[in-house]
Amino acid sequence: MKKILLLFFSLLFGVILFSWVIKTVGWQEIKNSFLGFVGWQGMVILGFTFLTALIGIFKWREVLRGIGVKVSFRNLWRPYLAGFAIRYLAPVVIIGSEIFQSHALKETSAVSWEKSMASVILDRILELTASLVVIFFGVFFFLFKIGLPPIKVVFIFGGIIFILTSLIVYFYFKSFKRESMAKAIGRIFNNKLDSHPLEIEKEIFSFFKLRKKTMWKGFSLAFLKAGIMWLRAWVLVLFLGKSLSALPALSILGFNCLVSMIPIPADLGSHEAIQAFAFNSFGLGAGTGTAFALIIRGAELILALSGIMVLFHLGLELIKNTLFKKNRKNST
Numbered sequence: 001m002k003k004i005l006l007l008f009f010s011l012l013f014g015v016i017l018f019s020w021v022i023k024t025v026g027w028q029e030i031k032n033s034f035l036g037f038v039g040w041q042g043m044v045i046l047g048f049t050f051l052t053a054l055i056g057i058f059k060w061r062e063v064l065r066g067i068g069v070k071v072s073f074r075n076l077w078r079p080y081l082a083g084f085a086i087r088y089l090a091p092v093v094i095i096g097s098e099i100f101q102s103h104a105l106k107e108t109s110a111v112s113w114e115k116s117m118a119s120v121i122l123d124r125i126l127e128l129t130a131s132l133v134v135i136f137f138g139v140f141f142f143l144f145k146i147g148l149p150p151i152k153v154v155f156i157f158g159g160i161i162f163i164l165t166s167l168i169v170y171f172y173f174k175s176f177k178r179e180s181m182a183k184a185i186g187r188i189f190n191n192k193l194d195s196h197p198l199e200i201e202k203e204i205f206s207f208f209k210l211r212k213k214t215m216w217k218g219f220s221l222a223f224l225k226a227g228i229m230w231l232r233a234w235v236l237v238l239f240l241g242k243s244l245s246a247l248p249a250l251s252i253l254g255f256n257c258l259v260s261m262i263p264i265p266a267d268l269g270s271h272e273a274i275q276a277f278a279f280n281s282f283g284l285g286a287g288t289g290t291a292f293a294l295i296i297r298g299a300e301l302i303l304a305l306s307g308i309m310v311l312f313h314l315g316l317e318l319i320k321n322t323l324f325k326k327n328r329k330n331s332t
Contacts, residue, residue: 017269029287040091048232049299057219066214079104116204130222138254
């Protein structure tokens with residue numbers, strides 16, 4: 001019930017923020033930004049978006065190989081898309097997508113829970129690392145070019161960047177020293193851990209410490225995905241009739257990655273607000289920034305809706321398998 005309420009309030013906040021941005025920027029200015037945008041250009045942006053998902057699936061497959069599991073692409077795309085849909089449309093459900101994704105992999109590919117969960121966590125860590133690098137360099141160039149934004153914006157987004165960077169640095173520090181984080185978390189909450197978290201942690205440590213070649217392949221794919229998103233951002237700005245060099249496009253992508261870490265469904269309102277600010281600062285117009293955010297969301301929503309269809313079908317399949325196992329167990 002609490003998660004449903006959190007989802008509702010985060011969506012409500014996004015709607016309010018979206019309405020404020022539309023009212024502030026003005027529909028006419030936003031519509032003017034769409035004048036030169038045509039159907040085939042939308043298909044190009046959609047193609048880039050599905051390409052990022054494709055690279056993400058290959059990245060996950062590489063991570064699984066790194067922990068000693070071989071799973072075909074055919075068995076990975078459904079759990080991956082379903083996980084993306086949950087993460088994109090219900091981000092307040094903390095680790096909900098990761099749990100479903102790992103459970104689906106466990107049931108459909110006979111992978112142990114420890115290895116499936118470790119692979120999903122590792123995949124998210126690689127992606128978060130690439131996103132933080134993009135955010136750091138994107139924001140650095142923006143500040144170098146434009147100067148400091150309003151102090152409230154500095155505190156909000158600076159705080160998010162600081163917390164996420166601290167967590168990822170702490171994780172890598174512990175991983176390479178092979179010091180247990182699961183036990184530390186258990187001590188904080190005064191809980192006795194069973195073997196599952198420790199086994200998952202062991203798989204994660206082994207990936208970073210013993211499978212260096214696979215680890216670097218995973219990082220390469222994570223940064224390749226970020227590079228495709230960078231190209232998508234730059235091409236979309238050109239489609240909207242504006243001229244932009246590579247570094248400002250990196251800043252725009254950095255802001256995109258930053259708002260994706262705020263738990264609002266589909267980045268509603270937050271993406272429009274920050275891109276309107278960024279585009280206006282680069283002299284491209286707040287309307288263009290709002291149109292940019294709307295088009296990116298449209299492409300990602302299509303991907304997420306594809307994931308919802310997969311989620312529904314996969315969910316029914318998992319329920320059916322669970323009932324079959326229970327009936328078989330009862331009959332014996």
